[in-house]
Amino acid sequence: MATREEARQKREEKLDELHEKLTGAVERLVTGEDWADALRFAARFRSRSFNNVLLIWEQHQAAFEQGRVPEPFPTYVAGYKQWQQLGRQVEKGQPGYQILAPVTGRFASANPSDPASWYGLNRGEKPKPGEVVRSRMVGVRPAYVWDVSQTAGEPIPEPPSPVLLAGDAPDGLWDGLAQQVRAAGYELMRVPHEGMIHGANGLTDFEAKTVAVRENMDPAAQVKTLAHELAHVLMHDPDQEDARQHRGIGEVEAESVALMIGAAHGMDTTGYTIPYVAGWAANVDGKEPVEVVKATGERVRKTAAGILDQLDTAQVPDGTPPGLDRDAPRPARSKDRTAATVAEPEHSRAPEPARARGL
Ligand SMILES: [Zn+2]
Incomplete structure (x- = not known):
């Protein structure tokens, strides 16, 4: 026993x-x-700058208070064309949230360690042979994004x-x-x-x-x-x-x-x-x-x-x-x-x- x-x-x-x-x-x-x-779906959404996260949150909260979105917190946020690439369409009458998108410029240099040697490349301009090219943020422009709840289409994985x-x-x-x-x-x-x-x-x-x-x-x-x-x-x-x-x-x-x-x-x-x-x-x-x-x-x-x-x-x-x-x-x-x-x-x-x- x-x-x-x-x-x-x-x-x-x-x-x-x-x-x-x-x-x-x-x-x-x-x-x-x-x-x-x-995970693959989530990986297509990269983090935004802190300022843009604040801008999105503020505008999403306002949209929630006006009854335009069902949840107070934004989840997946993307631009109009980016949603289309993911098989979803922004719904009619849903205004986007304005954020500040980075504007980048391309710079080239034959001697990267010398700050004075860098010069800006125009759109489509190729660097000369032997030059190094780097991109840098040169400013911001307004852009619009929409939360997933403002879109319809393919289901979200x-x-x-x-x-x-x-x-x-x-x-x-x-x-x-x-x-x-x-x-x-x-x-x-x-x-x-x-x-x-x-x-x-x-x-x-x-x-x-x-x-x-x-x-x-x-x-x-x-x-x-x-x-x-x-x-x-x-x-x-x-x-x-x-x-x-x-x-x-x-x-x-x-x-x-x-x-x-x-x-x-x-x-x-x-x-x-x-x-x-x-x-x-x-x-x-x-x-x-x-x-x-x-x-x-x-x-x-x-x-x-x-x-x-x-x-x-x-x-x-x-x-x-x-x-x-x-x-x-x-x-x-x-x-x-x-x-x-x-x-x-x-x-x-x-x-x-x-x-x-x-x-
Ligand atoms: Zn518990």
């Missing part, structure tokens, strides 16, 4: 194995075609996005998680819709000590969100010493814990978890998404084991959700999203606005 210690060890192995599979699934997603298409879970919640799981939220000193609230929590599915407020989950989703999605928020409560209180960290890492951790809690109850969260974790992991500067996920393994396992320990629900011995198997189909893509957001905010500290980018 297995002792308690053996049982614990077995579960830890199971959780480690789950985490490895999650890491593998994230890797497959971020190396897949949809992901690559989205996007990374796969999280799909809300459907169906029932495992028996007793909501109550068990709710108890742990309250035991940590937080009040648990159910709100009618996402409009009350900044468009998120759930919200942990470390100052007010409240956790909110929206009720207008299926019970399975609600209970997964509660597990995600409980992980934030246990791991990310800014007053705890080891809790302050990059937002993206915090989201990867909380959602990975939710996957483990779900898996232990035979609930497959992968359609939501994998794109969500991949999206946030890809947003940690200077690190590969897979490395980000890998590095959280130990903390995630400990937190998940701690939560599972305190639940008196019926847990399945082999909790690998089918979506984590290598041959399983990839999560479905939702069709109604605009580009450049990473993932739905599962909870909300306010999501970072997408940066204005332009061709």
Whole structure:
């Protein structure tokens, strides 16, 4: 008969194995075609100068206030002809945003180290043999750009996005998680819709000590969100010493814990978890998404084991959700999203606005 210690060890192995599979699934997603298409599209938009970003934001906000664009933040921004090259057309009656486009000139020199030797080339003029040519900005001219929401046409390639879970919640799981939220000193609230929590599915407020989950989703999605928020409560209180960290890492951790809690109850969260974790992991500067996920393994396992320990629900011995198997189909893509957001905010500290980018 297995002792308690053996049982614990077995579960830890199971959780480690789950985490490895999650890491593998994230890797497959971020190396897949949809992901690559989205990156290639984004790469066609280069960063603009700080001044132009401000100009775009200001004019986009004004357009939003006048009801001409649906979202307050600009995402992909490009010139009229550039949108046409991407298979999209600026819609009638949409005025562009005026920015200052750099004007460059070409200069040539036979002796580059001598500043006095450089002279300007006219349009089409060729340098003399042996001369070096360089381009330099010589001024600015007004130009017009449009946000993607002012255009119509070919769909924007996007990374796969999280799909809300459907169906029932495992028996007793909501109550068990709710108890742990309250035991940590937080009040648990159910709100009618996402409009009350900044468009998120759930919200942990470390100052007010409240956790909110929206009720207008299926019970399975609600209970997964509660597990995600409980992980934030246990791991990310800014007053705890080891809790302050990059937002993206915090989201990867909380959602990975939710996957483990779900898996232990035979609930497959992968359609939501994998794109969500991949999206946030890809947003940690200077690190590969897979490395980000890998590095959280130990903390995630400990937190998940701690939560599972305190639940008196019926847990399945082999909790690998089918979506984590290598041959399983990839999560479905939702069709109604605009580009450049990473993932739905599962909870909300306010999501970072997408940066204005332009061709
Ligand atoms: Zn979160």
